[in-house]
Amino acid sequence: MDYAIQQALNALSFGAEYALIALGLAIVFSIMSLVNFAHGEVIAFGGYSMVVIGTLLTGNPWILMVGVLAGCVLASVALERIAFRTVRGADLTTGLLTAFGVSIILQNLYLLLGSPRPMAATQFIFLDQTLSFGTLRVSSLQIYETVATILAIVALTVFLRRTTLGMAMRAAALDFEMVRLCGIRANRVIAGAFAISGLLAGLACIFIMARRGSVQPHMGFDPVLVAFVACVIGGFGSLPGAVLGGFLLGVIEVLVLILLPQEAGGLAHAVVFALIALILIWRPDGILSPAREKGDKR
Amino acid sequence: MRRLSLTRAQRRGLLGSALLSLLILAIVGAYYAWGEAYQARILYAAFVNLLVVVGLQTFMGNANITTFSHAAFMGIAAYVAAICVTPAAMKAIALPDAPWGLNAFQLSPVISALLALLITGGLGLLTGLFMARLTGIGVTIVSIAVLVIVHSIFLHRTDIFKGNQAFFGIPKIFDLPYVAALVIVAIFAARLFRESSVGLKLRASADDEVGARAMGVDVYRARLIAWVVSTLFFAVAGIAYAFYLGTISARPFYFNFVFLTVAMLILGGLRSVTGAVFGTLLISIGLEVVRWLETGPNIAGVKLPQMLGLSGLLLGAVIVVVMAFLPKGMMENREVEDFLPTERH
Numbered sequence: 001m002d003y004a005i006q007q008a009l010n011a012l013s014f015g016a017e018y019a020l021i022a023l024g025l026a027i028v029f030s031i032m033s034l035v036n037f038a039h040g041e042v043i044a045f046g047g048y049s050m051v052v053i054g055t056l057l058t059g060n061p062w063i064l065m066v067g068v069l070a071g072c073v074l075a076s077v078a079l080e081r082i083a084f085r086t087v088r089g090a091d092l093t094t095g096l097l098t099a100f101g102v103s104i105i106l107q108n109l110y111l112l113l114g115s116p117r118p119m120a121a122t123q124f125i126f127l128d129q130t131l132s133f134g135t136l137r138v139s140s141l142q143i144y145e146t147v148a149t150i151l152a153i154v155a156l157t158v159f160l161r162r163t164t165l166g167m168a169m170r171a172a173a174l175d176f177e178m179v180r181l182c183g184i185r186a187n188r189v190i191a192g193a194f195a196i197s198g199l200l201a202g203l204a205c206i207f208i209m210a211r212r213g214s215v216q217p218h219m220g221f222d223p224v225l226v227a228f229v230a231c232v233i234g235g236f237g238s239l240p241g242a243v244l245g246g247f248l249l250g251v252i253e254v255l256v257l258i259l260l261p262q263e264a265g266g267l268a269h270a271v272v273f274a275l276i277a278l279i280l281i282w283r284p285d286g287i288l289s290p291a292r293e294k295g296d297k298r
Numbered sequence: 299m300r301r302l303s304l305t306r307a308q309r310r311g312l313l314g315s316a317l318l319s320l321l322i323l324a325i326v327g328a329y330y331a332w333g334e335a336y337q338a339r340i341l342y343a344a345f346v347n348l349l350v351v352v353g354l355q356t357f358m359g360n361a362n363i364t365t366f367s368h369a370a371f372m373g374i375a376a377y378v379a380a381i382c383v384t385p386a387a388m389k390a391i392a393l394p395d396a397p398w399g400l401n402a403f404q405l406s407p408v409i410s411a412l413l414a415l416l417i418t419g420g421l422g423l424l425t426g427l428f429m430a431r432l433t434g435i436g437v438t439i440v441s442i443a444v445l446v447i448v449h450s451i452f453l454h455r456t457d458i459f460k461g462n463q464a465f466f467g468i469p470k471i472f473d474l475p476y477v478a479a480l481v482i483v484a485i486f487a488a489r490l491f492r493e494s495s496v497g498l499k500l501r502a503s504a505d506d507e508v509g510a511r512a513m514g515v516d517v518y519r520a521r522l523i524a525w526v527v528s529t530l531f532f533a534v535a536g537i538a539y540a541f542y543l544g545t546i547s548a549r550p551f552y553f554n555f556v557f558l559t560v561a562m563l564i565l566g567g568l569r570s571v572t573g574a575v576f577g578t579l580l581i582s583i584g585l586e587v588v589r590w591l592e593t594g595p596n597i598a599g600v601k602l603p604q605m606l607g608l609s610g611l612l613l614g615a616v617i618v619v620v621m622a623f624l625p626k627g628m629m630e631n632r633e634v635e636d637f638l639p640t641e642r643h
Contacts, residue, residue: 035435086622092435093364094621097564101617104557104610111607217607221553225446232439270450273443280436281428 013142015250016149021227024200026242030173037099040220041106045075046205047215069202076198110217118214127210311493314635319482344582345477353531359568362504367441370448373551375418375536382410388467395457422529430521452548464545471541567627572634
C-alpha cells in the first residue's frame with residue numbers, strides 16, 4: 001500500500017512538472033502557432049538569474065524565487081520581441097526552426113558567459129525534505145510541486161475566463177484577425193501569452209533547481225522535449241490537452257520504471273517517444289485536439 | 299530497343315551536376331596542391347556532411363517537410379558497417395559482451411557496406427510507410443521521435459554500441475578520393491531525382507498538395523520513394539564516416555549534428571541541390587574560422603580570450619537570420635546552371 005501511494009505521488013509530481021512546462025508551450029502555440037523550443041532555455045535563464053542574484057545580492061530563498069519568476073518572464077517576453085516577432089504568421093516549420101535556432105544561441109551564450117560545467121545554486125534545496133506519515137515516507141518537494149501546479153492551473157483558468165486580456169487570448173486562439181478587429185492590440189495579446197509562458201517556466205525552474213541544486217547550459221532541453229511530447233499527445237494548442245498529456249506522461253514514465261526490469265530503465269525515453277509516434281499515426285491531431293469547424297482560421 | 303531519352307530539365311540537371319562536380323574536384327585539387335595534412339580530416343568531414351545534406355534535400359527539399367531523423371539513419375549505417383568490417387580479434391577487445399556472436403565474425407568492406415545500406419534502407423522503408431501518411435508538422439514530430447528512440451537505444455545497449463564511449467578499431471578503408479567520388483555520384487543522383495518524374499510530382503505536391511492530388515499525383519507513393527532514397531544517402535554518409543575515422547560513438551548522431559546539417563540546407567535553400575552544396579561549403583568554412591577563433595588565437599599581437607560556444611552561436615544565428623530574412627535560402631528555386639547565359643530558342 002505504501003509502495004502504491006509512493007509511486008502514485010511520483011507519477012503526480014513527474015506529471016506536474018511536465019504539465020507546467022507543456023502549458024507554457026501550449027499557451028504560446030495556441031495563439032501564434034509557434035512550437036517554442038526555446039522554452040527550455042527560458043527555464044535555464046531562471047537558473048542563471050538565480051546564480052547571479054544569489055552571489056551578488058542576497059541568498060534569501062524567497063527573494064530568489066521572485067527573482068527567478070521575474071527573470072523567466074522578462075526572458076520570455078524579450079525573446080518574443082527580438083526573435084519571434086519576425087516570424088509571426090510564417091508557417092509552422094519556419095517557426096519551429098527559428099525556435100531551435102534561438103535555443104542553440106541561448107545555450108551557447110550560457111556556455112560562453114557562464115560555464116560548460118554545472119554551477120551550484122543550492123538555495124532551494126530546503127524545499128526537498130523527507131516527511132513521514134506513520135510508515136509512509138514522502139518527499140515534501142513532490143507535494144509542493146503537485147499543489148503548486150494545480151494552483152497554477154486554477155489561476156490560469158480564472159485568468160483566461162474572467163479578465164479581458166484572458167478572454168482576448170482565448171479568442172485569439174480561435175481567430176486572431178477577429179480579435180484585432182474588436183480593437184485589442186495584437187502585440188499585447190502575444191506579449192501576454194509569452195509572459196504567462198515565462199511565469200510557468202519560472203515555476204518549473206524553481207522546482208527543477210530544488211531537485212538539481214545546480215544549473216547547466218543544456219538543462220532545459222530534455223524537459224522541454226518531454227513536455228513537447230505531452231503537448232502532442234494532448235493535442236497541440238489545447239491547454240487542457242497539455243495538462244492531461246503532462247500527467248499522462250508522468251504516469252507512463254513511472255509505469256515504465258516499475259514494469260520494465262531495472263536494466264531497461266534507460267529505455268523509458270524510447271518507450272515514451274514510440275508512444276507519441278503511434279498516437280500521432282492513430283490520431284494526427286492529438287487526443288484532445290480542439291474540434292475544427294468551417295471558418296476556423298487554422 | 300527503347301532509346302534513353304532525357305527531358306530538357308534532366309539535360310540541364312546533368313549540366314548543373316557536372317558544374318558542381320567540377321567545384322568539388324577543384325576543392326580536392328586545391329587540397330592536394332596546397333593543403334596541409336591535418337586539413338584532409340576537415341575536408342573529409344565536410345564531404346560527409348555534404349552527403350547528408352544532399353540526401354536531406356531529396357526528401358526535405360523536394361517535399362518541403364522538415365525532418366530531423368537523418369542523424370539516426372546515419373548512425374545505424376555507421377554502426378552496422380563498423381561492426382561488420384572490424385576484425386574479430388579487435389572486436390573481442392572493443393565489444394567483449396556483444397550478444398548473438400556479433401564480435402565473432404568479419405566481412406569484407408564491400409559486403410559490410412551493402413549490408414549497412416540494406417538494413418538502413420529497410421528501416422527507411424519501415425518508417426517511411428508511416429511517415430508518408432502523415433502531413434506537415436506530424437512528419438517533423440515523428441522524425442524527432444525516431445531520432446530520440448534510436449539514440450536512446452544506442453546509449454542503452456552499450457554491449458553492442460558502446461554508448462557514449464568510442465567503438466574503436468575500425469580499419470581505415472576510405473580516403474579523400476573515395477568520398478569525393480561518392481559526393482559527385484550523390485550530387486548527380488540527387489539532381490536526377492529532383493528532375494525525375496517522382497521528383498517533379500513531389501515538388502508539385504509541396505507547392506499545392508490538393509492541386510497535385512487533383513491532377514492524379516500519388517503523393518503517398520512519391521513521398522515514400524523520396525523518403526527511402528534519402529535514407530540511402532544517409533546510409534552512404536554513415537558508411538563513409540565509419541570507414542575513415544576508425545572510431546565512432548553515439549554522441550555525434552544526435553541533435554547537434556541534426557541542427558548543423560539542417561542549417562546548411564536552409565542557408566543554401568532547400569529546394570535546390572546547388573543550394574545544398576553551397577550551404578554546406580559556406581558553413582563548413584565559416585565553422586573552421588570560428589573554431590580557430592574559439593581557441594583564443596593571437597591576432598596582430600592581441601591575445602584573444604578562449605571562447606567556447608562561439609561555433610554554436612554562429613550556427614544558431616545562421617538558422618534564426620535565414621528563417622527571418624531569407625526563408626527560401628540563398629538559391630531559392632534556382633540551380634547552378636540557371637546562372638549561365640541561356641541559349642535563345
